[in-house]
Amino acid sequence: MQLNSSVAAVVTGGASGLGGATVRALAAQGVKVAIFDMNETTGEAMAKEVGGIFCKCNVTSEEEVDAAFAKARAANGQERILVNCAGTGNAIKTASRDKQTRETKHFPLDAFNFIIQINLVGTFRCIAKSAKGMLDLEPIDGERGVIINTASVAAEDGQIGQAAYSASKGGVVGMTLPIARDLSGDGIRVNTILPGIFETPLMAGAPPAVKEALSAQVPFPKRLGQAPEYAQLALTMITNGYFNGEDVRLDGAIRMAPR
Numbered sequence: 001m002q003l004n005s006s007v008a009a010v011v012t013g014g015a016s017g018l019g020g021a022t023v024r025a026l027a028a029q030g031v032k033v034a035i036f037d038m039n040e041t042t043g044e045a046m047a048k049e050v051g052g053i054f055c056k057c058n059v060t061s062e063e064e065v066d067a068a069f070a071k072a073r074a075a076n077g078q079e080r081i082l083v084n085c086a087g088t089g090n091a092i093k094t095a096s097r098d099k100q101t102r103e104t105k106h107f108p109l110d111a112f113n114f115i116i117q118i119n120l121v122g123t124f125r126c127i128a129k130s131a132k133g134m135l136d137l138e139p140i141d142g143e144r145g146v147i148i149n150t151a152s153v154a155a156e157d158g159q160i161g162q163a164a165y166s167a168s169k170g171g172v173v174g175m176t177l178p179i180a181r182d183l184s185g186d187g188i189r190v191n192t193i194l195p196g197i198f199e200t201p202l203m204a205g206a207p208p209a210v211k212e213a214l215s216a217q218v219p220f221p222k223r224l225g226q227a228p229e230y231a232q233l234a235l236t237m238i239t240n241g242y243f244n245g246e247d248v249r250l251d252g253a254i255r256m257a258p259r
Helices: 017-028 040-050 062-076 109-134 163-184 208-216 227-239
Strands: 008-012 032-037 053-056 081-084 095-097 104-106 145-150 188-195 247-250
Touching: 008 017, 008 062, 008 109, 017 032, 017 040, 017 081, 017 227, 032 040, 032 062, 040 053, 053 062, 062 109, 081 109, 109 145, 109 163, 109 188, 145 163, 145 227, 163 188, 188 227, 227 247
Parallel strands: 008 032, 008 081, 032 053, 081 145, 145 188, 188 247
Antiparallel strands: 095 104
């Protein structure tokens, strides 16, 4: 797909981090970008920076997602690009024993479901609604749209406490090929990126010693990933018309240890 001012894009979680870098990269190519995010302050600032539009959106809410797509399309037209970066995580062991009281407990199911609803169901909700809109577009060089999802290396090597997070990201990986097959007859491609340990706003608050220890785990280069590197791969997946149905790790060759 050619990137220019005739193309509209939606980036969920686009106010900062991996999504923010993708918003900037798309806008630099002239693409009209709508930013879906829950953070109004950073979202509006990003929209002002790139000349895009901010749509406050919680991807777990059917009503908010519908309203966000309606607002984005009213401003920019039907999107041909969707990049799903909205997501979160937690760390709770499946079952554990308190060292002091010896009391046993298990992963609260509401906390497990919370992560699934955001990372997996929220991603699928945006995919389904965006793809439905793409079906009404006229193909350009046989192509109506491109969808990029964000999973994690935890989908394949989840660590202790990451049952919910790994399940949610593994679900994103698992549905990539079926969705690509579902949409292939209509000229819509679907791919997923599995980032390793990246320098994001969440990581920014970690002590330097923690960042150094994490960087040392990466075979090469021995550093954390940078958000523009994610955006670069996203743009490659968008512009390379033969890139379809793939799940690609972007991780410096790291394989996560149990903890």
